[in-house]
Amino acid sequence: MATSSFLDRLGIDLPIIQAPMAGVATPQLAAAVCNAGGLGSLGIGPSPVDQARQMIEQTRALTDRPFNINLFCHAPAQPDAAREAAWLQHLAPLFAEVGVPVPASIQAGYPSFIEDDQIFDMLLATRPAVVSFHFGLPSAERIQALQQAGICLLATATNLTEARQIEQAGLDGIVAQGFEAGGHRGMFDPTAEDEQLSTAVLVRLLVQQVSLPVISAGGIMDGQGIRAALDLGAAAAQLGTAFILCPESSANDAYRQALQSERAATTRMTASLSGRPARGMLNRFIAHADAPGSPAPADYPIAYDAAKQLHAAASQQGNHAFAAQWAGQGAPLARALPAAELVQQLVKEWRGA
Numbered sequence: 001m002a003t004s005s006f007l008d009r010l011g012i013d014l015p016i017i018q019a020p021m022a023g024v025a026t027p028q029l030a031a032a033v034c035n036a037g038g039l040g041s042l043g044i045g046p047s048p049v050d051q052a053r054q055m056i057e058q059t060r061a062l063t064d065r066p067f068n069i070n071l072f073c074h075a076p077a078q079p080d081a082a083r084e085a086a087w088l089q090h091l092a093p094l095f096a097e098v099g100v101p102v103p104a105s106i107q108a109g110y111p112s113f114i115e116d117d118q119i120f121d122m123l124l125a126t127r128p129a130v131v132s133f134h135f136g137l138p139s140a141e142r143i144q145a146l147q148q149a150g151i152c153l154l155a156t157a158t159n160l161t162e163a164r165q166i167e168q169a170g171l172d173g174i175v176a177q178g179f180e181a182g183g184h185r186g187m188f189d190p191t192a193e194d195e196q197l198s199t200a201v202l203v204r205l206l207v208q209q210v211s212l213p214v215i216s217a218g219g220i221m222d223g224q225g226i227r228a229a230l231d232l233g234a235a236a237a238q239l240g241t242a243f244i245l246c247p248e249s250s251a252n253d254a255y256r257q258a259l260q261s262e263r264a265a266t267t268r269m270t271a272s273l274s275g276r277p278a279r280g281m282l283n284r285f286i287a288h289a290d291a292p293g294s295p296a297p298a299d300y301p302i303a304y305d306a307a308k309q310l311h312a313a314a315s316q317q318g319n320h321a322f323a324a325q326w327a328g329q330g331a332p333l334a335r336a337l338p339a340a341e342l343v344q345q346l347v348k349e350w351r352g353a
């Protein structure tokens with residue numbers, strides 16, 4: 001019952017959400033999931049406003065169903081020249097390996113939604129059916145304005161405290177993101193002690209102790225996983241890694257190959273690629289940057305600039321050893337199917353399980 005009224009609120013038929021994945025989810029991917037009866041999502045956290053608007057328009061051209069637009073609500077980056085210099089010095093052997101100089105400086109490549117008026121105005125003008133927040137919440141004024149525009153609002157929680165803040169802020173649902181999940185961990189304060197709750201424990205905690213519908217995220221790769229999430233009381237399941245191999249995603253060949261290799265079985269939670277904890281496939285960058293005795297990375301997303309510059313130089317030489325290849329613990333179960341087929345397969349497994 002709770003599930004069907006939440007799905008009605010979202011305007012979708014199936015309890016399946018394709019996770020917002022900045023840099024991986026495309027209008028084609030999101031629209032294919034929407035047209036198959038789920039909720040497609042686009043991560044516009046790092047996108048400039050014109051690009052974000054274009055992605056929304058492209059999605060609208062491909063589907064008349066509701067979709068979700070996801071934003072990053074991190075505390076604005078704190079530049080610290082000494083910390084950044086120490087971080088660049090730590091990464092110097094990797095730049096030397098690629099044969100390019102260490103950058104003279106690094107900076108945040110994008111602002112937080114909490115200080116981005118252009119994206120806020122664009123959302124009020126374009127009015128996507130669903131908007132979701134990661135890394136925290138925007139101001140009460142912004143939440144109210146988006147709700148008054150008729151937008152359904154979701155936010156990620158990694159523990160009960162964050163979930164209660166989302167409940168108090170009056171949102172419509174909570175994405176319960178377990179430690180298994182691929183990509184960035186949605187924790188509000190990345191310096192806080194992390195209990196590293198698994199998806200199953202977190203979902204049960206929130207279903208029992210918070211009044212909002214709970215969306216289970218982290219490690220769900222098939223219909224059996226969706227069934228288990230619903231049995232635990234979740235109103236829907238959000239899958240990220242499961243959709244990376246869809247031809248509609250923008251994952252490059254190296255990323256796809258890694259995900260289909262033995263490397264998929266070895267993921268790590270690391271803050272060294274971007275400055276915030278995120279789960280991806282272990283690679284040379286993580287092995288070096290997280291070695292014992294390493295300094296703290298530059299603040300998020302300043303550290304990301306260093307990793308992106310290194311990867312850009314290396315990938316020109318065909319070397320993808322420094323790429324951020326986000327993936328969850330369930331990565332070996334990812335399937336290379338067109339998104340509509342994958343959704344159909346998920347439904348078959350869920351109903352048959």
Ligand SMILES: Cc1cc2nc3c(=O)[nH]c(=O)nc-3n(C[C@H](O)[C@H](O)[C@H](O)COP(=O)(O)O)c2cc1C
Nearest residue numbers: 019021022043134181182183218219240241326328
């Ligand atoms: C490649 C990738 C990119 C991601 N980018 C975002 C993002 O932009 N915004 C967001 O809220 N979550 C992002 N996530 C996390 C997902 O929303 C979700 O929590 C996660 O994918 C669930 O775990 P799973 O990958 O095991 O399914 C990303 C995940 C992946 C794998």
